[in-house]
Amino acid sequence: MRHRDTVMGLLLAGLLAPQAQAADSAAPLRFEAAPGVHVQAEATEDGSIAVLLSPSGRRLTLPGAADAEGNSRLSAEDVDFDGRPELVARASVGMVNEAVAVYRFDPASGGFRALEAETHGRDNCGSLMGLTVDAATRTLTSSCRSGPMWYTDQYRFAGTKLYLYRSEDVLRLGDALDAALQWEQTDEQGPLAVWRTHDAAGRVLESAIGDGLSAPASGEPLRGQQATVLPARLFLFDRPGAASTKRYLVQGDRVEMLDEQDGWVKLRYRNPKQGVVEGWINVND
Template sequence: MKHRDAMLAALVMGLAVTCAHAQDADPARLQLEVAAGVQVQATLQDDGGIAVVLAPSGKRQVLPGVTDADGNARLSAEDVDFDGYPELVARAAVGMVNEAVAVYRYVPARQELVALAPIPNDRAQCGDLMGLTVEEDNRTLSSSCRSGPMWYVDQYRYDGGRLYLYRAERMLMLDDVLEPYVFVKQTADSGPLAVWSTFDPDGNVLETAIGDGLETPRAGSPLLRISGHVMVARLPLYSQPGDATTKRYLVRDDRVELLDERDGWVQVRYDNPTRGAVLGWVNTQP
């Protein structure tokens, strides 16, 4: 399922669940066990904050929370860090399709709830945790958001207690300039091309691949590269973006995989029958 559809489905299901249980439980209150023997009573306040009482310590906190345009939010208990105990999660609609999310984890050393914040990384498209989904099977968090006409997904994983950006995408507007050189077959359901990147906990890029910007790669699996075929008789293949000369070239109908993009230059991989994998950069704006 493309993540634009998954996000809308999640929002609809969330609203349906809220309505279904409105008569059975107070949506402004939640009780949960955040660690062995540690209970939390959370109550939404009129200003959008969350009043918290921890037991048996009796410690009190007021957390910022999140709210929609009418000052509403909903609380839930979700195991966001995969330790077997739930975190306190606040969710609120933002605009027509986005959802703001705040997550609070219990820190035993401080005996209080602390906001979960990823390690800052300017390559995250959504910024904060938005439309959060918890993927227990591969221990990954997905943050989804819409900006203008585009949907984005940031994927996060833990390194010890640190939450880091594991995968993100960067949308490309290359279709028209790329097609005269490398043709990529697309269908009516295809999204715009995007560079997907996988990062290590320190923010270093481990792999990149150009693929469908609306098709989220499966976490834990290698990125899938979209392929195309060369459209011109001879297509120069450069070692680096910006190079002026090269002795290498591809020929018409060579099939290549698309790996990365930089300032209009596209990195491709060609499997040479005798020499194996050949990497290089194609200039789409000569």
């Protein structure tokens, strides 16, 4: 199932966090950001957000997520899963993308802070585009389209810190991979991509190669695409760039595709006698 279909299924199942309140084009958005702190927010003509806090009477101006006409849609959604809603601005950009800005109330300063994620430069969308909030798995999903390809970034919280939890890198190996491995492809399947799970420090915990248009289920281990070895012998190296090896796979061996690095693809083979064997093949050789 593609990402968009997954999101629709979650909405119908009631698993995505509901909006506390969404503002229409005329009425300001009103919600309680913290006990006793009431917020009135309204999108202005220049694309910013005018905020009035009560009972303090403090006024704030926040950057919005405006479309070409300066319009943005405001809502109050519990994005960080603390039981209180955040101020969310959404706007259509281009033909299919949606820009999103999220602001969390900061009791210490009495104002709002933009929600930003630690990505270590591994995200595809650059911000929380097309944001969906899955309360069941406490995961935020950002999706965007560039050219013919849809991309997905998934985020989680470590305490109050938002970090990139899962990312994807689309494989660009062309016919080289097709000459080494064969796998089942359907009309619904997109290009292959490496999905990686990260911890809050940016370390890669696991990786697997799968459908680039179908985000893996959040919270479940990654599973790689199954494939069959095509050459009579396919040499298996300990690491990318290694010069020699005594290990090899043979035609017909079934493998799981795990990772890619500079034209080298990591495979997992379950040997009936030796158990699980992992190694790298050079698909450009």
